[in-house]
Amino acid sequence: MEETVIIESPLPDNSWQLRTMLIGGLVGALVGVGAAFLLTKRAEQKGQPLAITPAKGVQLGVMLAGLLRSILSLGED
Secondary structure, three states: OOOOOOOOOOOOOOHHHHHHHHHHHHHHHHHHHHHHHHHHHHHHHHOOOOOOOHHHHHHHHHHHHHHHHHHHHHHOO
């Protein structure tokens, strides 16, 4: 006769959600700071102030939307 042992976790069931959001927030912040650093460094090397045109802003927004869409599709099989 087999006995089933149930081990209760000290963390609530939704702790993985909080952990995922915290890690995602940290990674997003680090990527954002890194991108800002690279942009300012490039502008400094060119000797020009940083200027992002509206067209470049829209292009960046579309690229980020595509990235988010790709991230969302990771969980699908």
